[in-house]
Amino acid sequence: MKKVSIFLALFLGLALILSGPIAAEQFISIATGGTGGVYYPLGGGMSDLINQHVEGVDATAEVTGASTENARLIQTGEVELALIQNDIAYYAKHGTEMFEAEKENLRGVAMLYPEIIQIVTLEDSGIESVYDFQDKTIAVGAPGSGTEANARQIIEAHGLTYDDMTVDYLSFAEAVDQLRDGHVDAAFLTAGIPTGALMDLSATHDAKILDIDDDIAEDLMEDYPFYTQEVIPGGTYDGIEEDVSTVTVLAMIVTSAALDSDTVYDMTAAIFDNLDYLAEIHERGGDVSLEAAQEGMPIDLHPGAERYFGE
């Protein structure tokens, strides 16, 4: 009897030792944005691909305030991957604009697709341009969003500041709800088009997107070189039939210098060997390509991504 239980104990001990390392999984959090944007669904697609193609890794997409918050989450090691605007990644790396300190852990993986600055109001709001924001209530993006930085810069390019209006820090989904209810007069959205929250709004209300005049766009591009001029083609949203002239930045994927090269290589491969999947999730997923992935990379590349794209 005693012998049997010793054997049993030895057997169980051995089984525990052997199964321990095999069961250990590495958790990968992907910081995205709000549910009304494009980061969240595409980040979800990336986590699917990583779970399918990288062994020993358990990836999840997280809802966040977007770009600025995501840079902080990478720096503190709370997330391993993040979607972020190229302008915000640059400011984070250098500790400028909204960042008090350099986010030296931030490393580039790939450039993704254009994110268009969409300044939205309702057809009957009486607002024709940002100049009309004086004394109005404006949704400037979620706290910690890249959208908020764009809103501030664009308002200032029109000679106004937040002091001239009431600003509300709202996610895209909240901003659209409040536009509908008349609690805000206009909202900034920096996102790939079509943006979910704006599709929802234009399905039920007469929405319009404001033009940014050429002279303002030129000033803006001079002060902040990450902007480029872009047209939102008429017909992108229900009832918005005319082209809108505005500015755009780029979405990209970043990771942390603390992450090992093999893991980053495997995750990059999981995404870039299966780009068809991202294209199915959102039209802008179709913009992502191997060829363009390193064009305009504003920060140092992670060695794991460098190896993948070098091949």
Ligand code: GLU
């Ligand atoms: N670019 C936006 C931001 O950082 C988020 C866009 C999205 O959620 O798709 O504020």
